[in-house]
Amino acid sequence: MAQEKSCVECGGREHFSKEVVPPAELLPVGPLHGAKYRIVVCGACGFTRWFVAERFLPLVKEKFEAEQ
Numbered sequence: 001m002a003q004e005k006s007c008v009e010c011g012g013r014e015h016f017s018k019e020v021v022p023p024a025e026l027l028p029v030g031p032l033h034g035a036k037y038r039i040v041v042c043g044a045c046g047f048t049r050w051f052v053a054e055r056f057l058p059l060v061k062e063k064f065e066a067e068q
Contacts, residue, residue, distance in 0.1 A: 007044060007047055008047070010042065010044050012044030012045060014042070015042055015043060016041050017041070019039075020036065021037075031060075031062075031063035032056065032059065032060070032063075035052060035053065035059070036055075038050075
């Protein structure tokens, strides 16, 4: 059974998501230009998180420095 996640801001458990390509004005250049993102929005408070689509993670690991 999948674990239901709570919103980090309000504790809400209703979330909505969609995969999108951000407009060029938001991410105009760089290695992830044109990459798809999954946006997750809390249905209770509107807190929004952006995630790089899983298929772009190898590019992130190649082009970005790991945080310590």
